[in-house]
Amino acid sequence: MNQATPHVGAPVGTFTQMLPSTRRGARLARLLAVTELRSWDVSQGLTERAELVVAELAANAVLHGRVPGRCFLLTLALDPAAGRLRVEVSDARGDLRPLSSGAEADPLSTTGRGLSLVAALADHWDCVPYPPSGKTVRADLSDPGA
Template identity: 45%
Template sequence: MSTTQSPLTVHQFAMRFSSTPRGARLARRLCGHRLDAWGIPYGTDTHDVITLVAAELCANAVRHGHVAGRDFHVLLTATPATGTVRIEVTDTRGERLPHLPTTQRDDRDGGRGLLLVEALADRWGWTPRADGGPGKTVWAQCTAPHLA
């Protein structure tokens, strides 16, 4: 007997991570692992793009959304019917909203993460935290044409 997945199957991965650089690295690695398990193999352009977008959103949650003692949450959703992957990263700092830099100095470290997200994702944005708690969710959506 062979097992086949319905084209309507939606894959989801959700987890909380410590709001630290180590937590952001772990989130990136686990997102990459899930993508591979869902049929977006390591080393493909699609995998690399989605993993980079997830890494940037997680790094921003740690750098700009950190509140002492509070974690950030990642929700990764792959929808084969639409050929898309959505990355949502929720932090607990609602007063610092994401925006693209209006000017860029070449000598400054950082500040380019959302520019990468803007360039690589098909769409991105933010919403207030869905459960009504403090914070926000920053999301990005990427095309994954061979998603199974």
């Protein structure tokens, strides 16, 4: 069974959850993120932006990072003093890295705009290796009202 894992010695604003690499797992990631951010009294504006970022990154992990039998990992880290939230989604497919936000999607395609949305909502996003063979896509969001 998946359970939220508090980080020992970490600030109160840290949440980590393993989720199945399914559409249901991606939906649950979004719902859990919103619930956790509300419990931390994060502003509505930051919560709404984070909800969309989590939804896009989790969907990408399920669609492009899925390895049968492997889960994806959602991590939220809030730095209340700086008014900054980091969203991380790690999956098992390090060989399939996301294209930079500068790459344009086919205007007739029904897919390919998720990371453009993440780039518009986040202050910064990038992709780093997740050992042994995966990747972590992370996005930093600031709360101007903090």
